[in-house]
Amino acid sequence: MMAVAALEPDAELMLRVREGDSASFAILLERHRRPVIHFLYRMVQNQAVAEELAQEAFLRVYRSRENYQPSAKFTTWLFRIATNLALNAVRDGRSEKRQEVIESAGQDRPVQVFDARPNVEQRMVEDARMSEVRSAIESLPAKQRAAVLMHKYEEMEYSQIAGALECSESAVKSLLFRAYESLRSRLAHLA
């Protein structure tokens, strides 16, 4: 008697999508929409582009349903698609900074103050800090950036990140080590 390995819940849902169950696709969308969009947002730093790429990722999942095989975790497969889309977008220069980002505090920039409460200045300082964090992450090579975002913000395992980036676990650890060293060096004055 052959033991059947239990499939992860997402893989089971995707197999149902393969059989034509669109409600299962809606459940997968509900579970993974937010992390995919957030990952893509941090990759391209533009919400509209991130949502467009996320839509394309889910469309590709749906289009591939008939050939789906649960050879890897569903999340790994989904993030592989999303990562490839993001890397292409970064390569094609589709990432844009948000227009409303406040430049670093050292520059002279007229700022309209709509509220006289003390927390406006705190918000400006916070915005400046976040702007530096975003710039530091954006300055990373695209693959290092993707590895950091999956590791830090999506809390993915090394094996999942390796699957998404289509490389070995040791390569992922190397990417992360270099990326974090670079980020710590650049953001040391803020930490």
Add this chain to the structure above:
Amino acid sequence: MQCPSEHGDNAGILLDFCARRLSSAQTLAVERHLLECSRCRESMDAHRSFWNLMGEWQAPEVSPDFDRRLFDRLERQQDRGWRARIAGWIRLTWKPAIPVLLTAATALTFILVREPAPVPVPAPQSAAVDGVDLNQVEQTLDDLNMLHQLSPTSSQSL
């Protein structure tokens, strides 16, 4: 446990400790080491500050109409799927059909454009009698006239 500050291979363990990715046994080992190693404690503090700073970056919320736009695109794609299948069928058949269509078009053009062959028309009946017949008629009339003059009834009148 090997000191991460002295052994570069183990440096990632401090990051994993920060990210809470270690097993319970590994976490305990790191915590014990931090109690003894000031270098690693400093390094750990720097890691933690950096990790918390990174964590402050929040992503915007997803647009409320994201799902609707996605399902609209899915529907349009399925409609295009039908049209694409028909277009694909046409693409498969149009190339072999070209010679047949060209031949048919050429034949049709030939039929419509060429001049019709002259239809043989019988010669019209002329009202004029040809010369031979006219002379014969005249001769016949002269003969009849002569016979009339020579007949017994006609001579008595003389």
